[in-house]
Amino acid sequence: MSMQVEDPRVVEFDVQTDEMLVNMGPQHPSTHGVLRLLLRTDGEIVHECTPHIGYLHRCAExxxxxxxxxxxxxYTDRMDYLAAMNMNLGFALAVEKLVDMEVNEKALHLRVFIAELGRVASHLVAMGTYGLDLGTFSPFLYAFREREIILDFFEEVCGARLTCSYVTVGGATHDLPEEIEIPDGLSALLEIDPGRRAPFFEVVEMFLQWLEKRIAEYHTLLTRNQIFISRTAGIGELxxxxxxxxxCTGPVLRGSGVDYDLRRDGEAIYTRMYEGYDFEIPVAPFADAPPEAVLGDNWCRFYVRMMEVVQAIRLVRQSIPKYQAAEGSHRDAFKMNTKLPKDEVYLETECPRGQMGFYLVGNGTAEPLRARAKSSSFCNLSITDHICRGIPLADIPSIIGSLDVVMGEIDR
Amino acid sequence: MDIQEIHSILAEEFGDDVGSGPHEAKDPWIEVAPSALAQVAVFLRDDERLQFNHLNDLCGCDYLEPDPKKAAKFGHDPHVEVVYQLSSIELNHRLKLKVVVPRWKDDVEGQLPEVPTVSGVWGIADWHEREAYDLVGILFTGHPNLRRILCPEDWEGHALRKDYDFPLEYHGIRGK
Structure with a gap:
């Protein structure tokens, strides 16, 4: 069979390639957990990408x-296990909305403090593993080094590092500590004697100052790195x-140019937390984006997260004096056997990965009739088939990574 | 826009299909007849005053008290609900819709109740409806790809039904 091809780069035009089904996952490292992608490929080009989920389904609802x-x-910890604090907060607020409970000012600022630290930790993982997806190892090590210190703080605060269960109905399980031992990771970085003790907020401030300086480094390593730009800018356009x-919600939505963040636009019970705080909501397009970047591509999503880290640091800083000045207890009593009213509420909060929603139906007993967790990663992942068509196979990890999904939250 | 205004806009357009008024609750809701759902959904998304372009959540909920001793205090007739949480990014308002159907179609046990799909109106409904089908057992008519999403395809039953029997065995794996 002969064809007329004008393009001189085409040298073979009688070779037929078959379509091939390629399974990516469930144990592929760049699928961020147990996600299976069924790819229909023609040579290097992906024609269809069907995600198969459910490997982590634990019947949480x-x-x-x-x-x-x-x-x-x-159980909410174990959904988005990279942002347990934010998940606890979302659920606690939903219950408080159902039983008409308003936490006092101290708990309010404590929650902002811990939730924004959680956001920093979560975005650091997102950044590090995204570099890993694209084949660069060192940002991952830096990100985890910094995140480790936040987890050390969490450990000092509530005893757990990942599955915190710290923010609970009525406030938080413990008050913040007065004084802690400076985490070994931080004392090594700052070259101070290991084992020294210092007031908690002083240590946090020492860490924030350290972290702030590192952000420019991350930008050099990733954001402004030409290889990184080539692998992300203009790819996965949404x-x-x-x-x-x-x-889609969270950084995925804002990366596509939608100015929407529940910390500002959410329901009163949630925005009340952030009243009096000064922060910006980074939204694509960015003036300092590389020329290759287009609205809604991988680079924009990544950059939104990076900018959110800066804002989260600002929020943590602002919450400290507010917390110190606030009166009252870190926790209002909520008895385990409190009967839930015959009513129902739905509440979404802005978690690092997007809007996490909890729908609760009470029916006069302590146990809800329906406990529904709407996952943000679930929605964010559902677009993969639409943005993964007609692209080379090698761009799939780049796109999935930029969505920053956590399978524990998708499968629940 | 508050729910009273939204309801009057809908009532003007759809009459009795949207119930007599918003149901009182912490998050009040509007009940939509299953037959009118597809048109109501398109209207809600496209109407200039409403612009509900974001489907935050769609889930099923089973109302049944399987324990006869507790049934008297339960306070609901057995039924299944599909709950739609909508919001508008531009106008920043929210709305909760409900579609109420019997637990089984024509009261024949095992026949799943039917609700028209809204996956053509909001893209995310595709996956949410698959989840509601998988876990609560609701057939979304007109859905392009109504397969189980979280459970394996050969799973039996719908786990979030209140009378769901926990399987004792699955492919040789013991359940107890």
């Missing part, structure tokens, strides 16, 4: 129907309309 609400808090229609 069914379990929630059989537990009193404070008992379900540890239009504004598509992002909204597919329920």
């Amino acid at each position: 069914k379990i929630g129907e059989n537990l009193a609400t404070p008992q379900w808090v540890p 239009s504004r309309e598509m992002a909204i229609s597919y329920g």
